Amino acid sequence: MIIVKDLEELKTVYNENKVHVTIGNFDGVHVGHREFLHQIKKDCIQDHAKFVIVTFVPHPLKILKAHSGFLINTYAERRELLASCGADYLLEIDFTRDFSTLTPEEFLTKHIFSFDGISKIYLGHDFAFGANKSGDFHVAKTFCEHKKTALMLQQEYKIKSSSVSSTEVRNAILAGDIPKANELLGRNYFLSGRVIKGEGRGKKIGYPTANLGYDKELIIPAKGVYITQVKIKDMIYNSVTNIGVNPTFNTGYEVHVESHLLDFTQDIYGEEIRVSFIKKLRDEKKFPSVNDLVEQITADAELAREYFKHE
Numbered sequence: 001m002i003i004v005k006d007l008e009e010l011k012t013v014y015n016e017n018k019v020h021v022t023i024g025n026f027d028g029v030h031v032g033h034r035e036f037l038h039q040i041k042k043d044c045i046q047d048h049a050k051f052v053i054v055t056f057v058p059h060p061l062k063i064l065k066a067h068s069g070f071l072i073n074t075y076a077e078r079r080e081l082l083a084s085c086g087a088d089y090l091l092e093i094d095f096t097r098d099f100s101t102l103t104p105e106e107f108l109t110k111h112i113f114s115f116d117g118i119s120k121i122y123l124g125h126d127f128a129f130g131a132n133k134s135g136d137f138h139v140a141k142t143f144c145e146h147k148k149t150a151l152m153l154q155q156e157y158k159i160k161s162s163s164v165s166s167t168e169v170r171n172a173i174l175a176g177d178i179p180k181a182n183e184l185l186g187r188n189y190f191l192s193g194r195v196i197k198g199e200g201r202g203k204k205i206g207y208p209t210a211n212l213g214y215d216k217e218l219i220i221p222a223k224g225v226y227i228t229q230v231k232i233k234d235m236i237y238n239s240v241t242n243i244g245v246n247p248t249f250n251t252g253y254e255v256h257v258e259s260h261l262l263d264f265t266q267d268i269y270g271e272e273i274r275v276s277f278i279k280k281l282r283d284e285k286k287f288p289s290v291n292d293l294v295e296q297i298t299a300d301a302e303l304a305r306e307y308f309k310h311e
């Protein structure tokens with residue numbers, strides 16, 4: 001998948017009327033997104049067309065509502081997930097305040113039809129674009145008819161008659177309901193980052209933990225202890241992960257994500273890891289003594305081992 005800053009860049013490589021385009025935020029690249037993208041990919045194969053996804057960086061909510069700490073994936077992870085859906089090109093538009101004031105027609109003219117070889121445009125069932133989200137399917141339809149470009153509307157994808165959306169995924173993550181998040185994502189929810197130094201307490205209490213240096217733009221699951229798997233390079237290790245502020249030690253308000261890998265003794269400081277979440281075991285607690293905490297971590301690790309035995 002090639003990343004472009006302007007669809008104009010396609011002119012040099014492609015001038016036939018064989019480019020299918022879709023536009024969206026695709027945060028999380030959940031099962032609804034993937035169903036939609038697979039349909040487009042199928043059409044592209046059948047029509048011998050290139051598959052172009054148009055998206056925005058940063059996410060519009062960051063600029064329009066000053067939200068932060070809500071993304072399901074980093075932009076780099078989104079690239080990886082979209083590439084795995086078969087996109088040939090990804091246009092990442094800089095989403096600025098100025099950009100947000102474009103009318104739907106200005107947006108389509110400047111950013112989509114800057115390349116005039118587009119054969120089809122696909123819009124998600126709830127996608128709205130342009131200043132104040134005034135552009136919907138009907139606005140786009142009128143514009144595309146004028147350009148003699150086909151416009152396709154995606155039907156809403158549902159799981160057991162309930163909707164699938166990035167908001168639903170975020171709510172499940174915030175609630176620590178990992179099975180629900182995983183069902184909506186159609187894959188295991190994960191957090192990635194480098195292993196950073198902590199307080200060096202883990203080894204002393206017999207449970208070293210790899211502390212994750214995660215992107216602060218990301219949404220973080222509810223505080224608590226989770227059964228997880230940690231991927232380092234191409235190896236996957238079973239693990240237990242604590243998310244929280246380590247209240248037993250009164251370490252402040254910063255939320256740590258730290259994984260103890262089962263049957264593992266290597267030094268992995270500085271390594272890039274991916275923590276995939278399976279289910280929550282319990283809430284984080286303030287223990288009366290370190291011994292009580294260690295006893296509880298031992299029980300958590302035992303539950304995780306039991307879980308993996310039956311997997």
Ligand SMILES: Cc1cc2nc3c(=O)[nH]c(=O)nc-3n(C[C@H](O)[C@H](O)[C@H](O)COP(=O)(O)O)c2cc1C
Nearest residue numbers: 198199200201202240242246247248260284285300
């Ligand atoms: C499975 C697991 C469960 C944990 N549960 C709690 C908990 O309930 N309360 C708490 O204060 N700390 C909990 N911890 C966090 C420990 O306090 C933390 O790993 C320890 O302070 C080491 O911190 P460090 O990596 O900064 O050295 C847990 C850690 C693990 C691995």
Ligand SMILES: Nc1ncnc2c1ncn2[C@@H]1O[C@H](COP(=O)(O)OP(=O)(O)O)[C@@H](O)[C@H]1O
Nearest residue numbers: 198199200202203208209210261265267268269
């Ligand atoms: N089983 C294990 N799980 C996690 N980290 C381990 C394990 N064994 C060794 N380590 C190493 O120990 C480090 C964590 O030790 P710890 O005492 O908790 O220090 P810190 O507070 O700096 O995280 C990890 O970053 C990793 O390099």
